[in-house]
Amino acid sequence: MSDSDRNKQQDTALLASTAHPQVRDILNDGGLVGTQLGEAMIRVIDVQLKLHAEQDRRYREMVDERDEDIALPVTQPGSEDGQDNVLPTEGGDVQHAPTLFAHAAARVAIELGRASKAEARKIAKRVPLVDSLAFKSAIVNLFVRLPYSVFSQALRYASTAGASQTKDTEGVAGSDGTAATIDEWIIRNEKYMRARLILDQHFDGDSTMSQAEEADVDPSISQLGIDQSESHWKQFMVGLERDATSVFSFGSDTKASSNSTIRIERPDKVELPGLLLLDHHRKDAIEINTLSAFHSRFESMTFGALKGLDWSNVLVAGGIALAALTSITDEEAKTSESSDIDLYLWGLTVDQANDKLQEIEKVFVSNLPLDNGTGKPVKYAVLRNSQTITFIPQRYPYRRVQVVLKLCPNPMSILLNFDLDQVAIGYTGDEVWMLPRASRALVTGYTTFTMDLIHGSFLAPRKATQDGRVFKYAQRGYGLRFLPSYIAALPTVSLKQKTTTEADVPEESLPRDELHVTLREERARVAWWLAQQNAMFKLPFSERIQISMVSVDSRTAISGEVAERSSLSGWQLFVRHVALWEYAQLGYFILNQDRESWVEEAYGEDPLAYQDGPEFRWDADFSLEQLEEAVKSASKLEESKLDCGLNALGVLPDRSYHYRTPKKEFDELVRVDTEKWVNERIPLKRSILASSLREAFLEPLVTMVHLPKNLRAHLESRMQGSPSRFADVTKPGAPCHQNVANWVDAEAAAVIRSDSELVLSYWIYGPDPKRKQEVQGGETGDTVIAPHWQLVSREKDEVYEIVHAFRRAHRDLCIEAGLRNRSVRRQVSRRLVRPTERSERDAFRRWACMRAQEYTGWYGDTEEWAMLRAPRSAVFRRFELTNEEVMGLEDEVIQLDWDEDDEDDDSQAAQPDSYQPPQTVQEWIAGPYTGPQSDNWKLWYRQRIPPAELLPALVAGTSAINREDN
Known part of the structure; x- marks a missing residue:
């Protein structure tokens, strides 16, 4: 490869794959400097505006097309050329228009979705096919334009033919032979919801829809009064007061429910197909507040900061809304003491929004608590930056009120931008609104993974999440779920390759896709890495050193991607942090929760943070000074x-x-x-x-x-x-x-x-x-x-x-x-939202198969770094490596002095590990490759951590145990 070709390849790698190919083509030129760089940016702006217009046209087409199916994005073929273009389906994969039966099914589904239990029984008697597989398949596979509350109730009644509510079936065999899940339906439905926003959005210079377009209405949803004059956002959202009985399955145990709470019996994990992660704190059942109880809880949690506010065109959204909904007790409410009250304004002109800001300040000031010393309201300050305006009381824990400077057409557009499913909840003063995926997360206890979590943007339809938020909500009981359709999109690993360290587990019994194989790899790698810390077990649990997430990141290299050095930059690095978090939950060590302990915070270059404000802690030590x-x-x-x-x-x-x-x-x-x-x-x-x-x-x-x-x-x-x-x-x-x-x-x-x-x-x-x-x-x-x-x-x-x-x-x-100009191009590719659709399939396959990028600099030669850099084969075969292979591994990733006495014969393979898990702490301490040694290791690649069942006995530390034995 020539130097020019190599430089071009490096320049291309600098650019985010999320940028549109036309933008990447403009920015690919590594010679862009000075005036040429300026000309390129002018062209980029023009391209972006044209692409936005093109996407608006596609949205309008999606709203207009009554018979066109909305495909699950991950199942659509991609260009597979790095451009992430979505290809049209061909041949047998084409989606056929709904039949007359399907149209009739949609009408019946709407009747069921609006019916009472007694009415549903009558419908089931009148239409015997209601409980048929064909009826449910038609609802799930063909009609994603229905409001979720209608769909949810119709499917539940159809599944039981009018009988009592049960935990819904997760899969229904589709007409194409695949399993169609409720969660896949929600993803497709949200795609349609996003398209409907075009009916309410009128950006500067936009044109409105013609009367001809407005007249073309889907006959099924027209039964619900939904037309194309507006988005009808309330119809497509889930209202707590309006839709609770339609969306939340209460199960057979109604004793725990009351007039103030709704009990949600969650499905068993085996009923949720796919890969489930970060669910150590997930509950089998939860209770949420009814609307009247929510009003009271919100008032107490916010200390009445918004009392007297005219709620017109105001939405409180995010963490505080979720907390007020799910905090049944005062103790639960305390977990959100430091949360802001995030306000969004919608449906206003700029002048009206500016007036509303002043009204919010007046309400905030009128509700400030009195100072016990002076009897006057405590002081407050206003913090202004380019993205938010925050009203800050003098004292913690009184709530900060933060107005996000995004002017949206309606609450649906605001919540569609939220990252994790469970936080896509908002409060308008008279109702709690949530996206279908938010109500679904309350039912399942999981956020459903899509690539928006990785590649979204602040100004995109949905913003990306941060690794710290994923693990914070895992601690609060919300895991992460990968649907089967995503797993099916990935390549598989050959049976010839070893993918487990467990000698008694047959390879053919294990899932072979890249998600599962890499998960097993990183769990084994982190266990190996932790074994080098076994000396910590000498100490009582409370005195052991805290381990940070950044400790296992292996100094990832800078990339152009939106996630950059975050652990979310690729599946391997992310799941390595998942494994470390899992071991912390089991009680192996104390996890450092400081913000700086995250990879993104420790090594992020040019972070895409939109919070331009200064760094300060909001806790009991806070002061305006x-x-x-x-x-x-x-x-x-x-x-x-x-x-x-x-x-x-x-x-x-x-x-x-x-x-x-x-x-x-x-x-x-x-x-x-x-x-x-x-x-x-x-x-x-x-x-x-x-x-x-x-x-x-x-x-x-x-x-x-x-x-x-x-x-x-x-x-x-x-x-x-x-x-x-x-x-x-x-x-x-x-x-x-x-x-x-x-x-x-x-x-x-x-x-x-x-x-x-x-x-x-x-x-x-x-x-x-x-x-x-x-x-x-x-x-x-x-x-x-x-x-x-x-x-x-x-x-x-x-x-x-x-x-x-x-x-x-x-x-x-x-x-x-030269470096600054390269950084500009990288920044622009990351910041500019790709307006048109990109291939979910291609993006996911690339992300899931990406190996952790390594920093090329020197950061020390130790066994620990060797483990983090070791290839997959070495991780899975570490108990059966020959000395020659181990030395080769050391030569590849580290430079260590080898003790020839460690093995008698370098040419012979080490005997397969006949390790039997120790039954007592004493057995573990005495083991040759297990106990808390503190000196140089022999056979460092053979070390093991103690079994989880022995951890309670190790809380006091092995030193204390040895003293007791003596």
């Missing part, structure tokens, strides 16, 4: 980055090059060059902390951004009429690129000089920072409260994403220009 200091520190850090940038570009003298110059002389050099080359400084503030909402808008948000001149001019033309604008940091003629050393070759010199085609700018959002606004008597009539609301203008959203990409990539101008 600490928050103020955190905001100031964040601003100082921004200023220091700008100073470093001015030094790097040669605008101001760099102290490191003038270290011999006396301080007074150096300060004079700085003063002269500042006066000569630098415009009046504008304070950099990515966050603003103020005592009120109006004060928070007295000054603008300002950040530094380094943009190609042609791109900045283009963006300015697109942002006309917006409070957002740019200003030059430096004066005309100022130095604008790093020094070009004599030894630098011509190509590298050209890249360095390309910075002269960029302009160092202030990116300003808000009032003119040069116009001082004084607050007199608490009144500031000329202050305009006008944040940037996302999802109002697609054009502005795309523009802002481009600017954010440059801001992050060029935040350190000391880095050489």
Whole structure:
């Protein structure tokens, strides 16, 4: 491979696979610098806007097509060329239009879905085929446009032919011979729900649907009063008060239910086909609050922070809504003490939303608790950044109220963006609304996996999750489930390959798909890795060292993918962390729950976090003074980055090059060059902390951004009429690129000089920072409260994403220009949402089969790192490796001194391990490859952790046990 081909391959790997192929084609050119880079970004914006228009057209077609089936995405063929394009079905795979029987079945299903038990019995007598497999197949496989509450009740009544409610059958044989599950139906139904949003969304420049289109209505759902005049979002959501009896199966045990709670008997795990993970804390049954009980619980959990609010066009969503729904006792409610109250506004114009912000502040202030010392309300602050506005009380645990600056058409569009199924729940003041997948998660105790959890985005239809959130909710009782249709999409591992360390388990009895094989591999790998920590068992459990998730990540390499270095970047790395978490739940060690213990936090480069606020802890030690200091520190850090940038570009003298110059002389050099080359400084503030909402808008948000001149001019033309604008940091003629050393070759010199085609700018959002606004008597009539609301203008959203990409990539101008430009391209590919559909099948196969990317640098030669880097075959064969194979493994992944006395014959295979699990702690301590040795290991690849059943006896530590024995 030539150098140019190799560089092109590396550049392609830098780009996220989530970007549209047209965007990737533009960004693939590794020679993009300066003006050319700016031109490429202008083309990218145009492509994105055209793709959004194309997707809108497809959504309208999906809403219009009455007879077209909506396929399960993972079953649709993909292009398999890395472009993730969805291919049309061919031949026998084509979906046929519903028959007259199917149409009739849909009408009967709607009758059942709206019927009482007595009415359902009458329908079953009138239509004997209700309890037939063909009827249920028609409902499940052909009609995904029904509201979930109608579908759920119809299927339950059909399954029992009008008898009492039972736990629903999970699978119904489809007309194509496959198993169609309720959860697959929900995925397909959500695809239709998302398409229906087009009926309510009117972005700037969008066209409305024609009368001809509006007239073409599915005759089955028209029975429910659903047409194309709007999305009819309430019909497709699950309402707690309205739909509880339709959606939640109460089982036979009704004694535990009451007027204030609903008991949900969950299906047994064996009734949920697929791969189930992270379910150690899942309950067999749960209780949720009725609507009246929810009102009371929400009021007590939020300390009445929203009492008196006009709930019109307001939705509280996310963790606090789930907690208020599922917290039956005060003790349960305490687990969510630190949760924000996340507010979303919907169905409003920008001006109306700005007015609503002020109303929310008034309500928040009116409900602040009284200070016991002064008898007056406690103080509060307003924290403003580009994504949220947060009202923060002086004291914990009173709730923070955070308004997310996304203006959505309805609550359904808000909840569709939520990552984990169980948190897609919202409260409108009069009803608790949830997506079908959220109500289903309450029933099953699992989030159903789709690639949106990995590749979603803040501005995409559904955002990606974070590894910390997955494990947090696992701790709260919600696992993760991979459906059989996803598993069936994967390649299988040959029976010739060993895929277990258990000698008495036949290979043919084990699942051979990549999900299951890699799961067994990483569980075995982590057990092997933990065995090297066996010395910790000398100590009592409470005194053992805490192990962090980041300890087993093997320093993954930087990639262009959205998940980047997160454990969710690939199945192997994710399930390695799952295995570590599982061992912690069994009681082998204490898991470090600090935020920094996660891979994403420890090693993430350019994280796609949209929370631009300062880092602070919301706990009993919180104070507004600490928050103020955190905001100031964040601003100082921004200023220091700008100073470093001015030094790097040669605008101001760099102290490191003038270290011999006396301080007074150096300060004079700085003063002269500042006066000569630098415009009046504008304070950099990515966050603003103020005592009120109006004060928070007295000054603008300002950040530094380094943009190609042609791109900045283009963006300015697109942002006309917006409070957002740019200003030059430096004066005309100022130095604008790093020094070009004599030894630098011509190509590298050209890249360095390309910075002269960029302009160092202030990116300003808000009032003119040069116009001082004084607050007199608490009144500031000329202050305009006008944040940037996302999802109002697609054009502005795309523009802002481009600017954010440059801001992050060029935040350190000391880095050489070539690396910064590569980072820009990577950032843009990750931040820009692919508007059109991508192949779920191709993306999932690539993610599931991806091996953990390794950092190429040196980080120490130890047995522990050898285990994390060892190939699959070594993990599964470690109890039967020959010395020669072990030494070869060491040569490959580590460099260790080998003790020739460890085995008598290097050429002979080690005897198959005849290990028998120890029955007592004493047996485990005395074992040759088990006990808590602390010196150098012999046969480090043979070590074992104690069986889980011995852990209770090891709580006090082996040292205490030895003392007792003596």
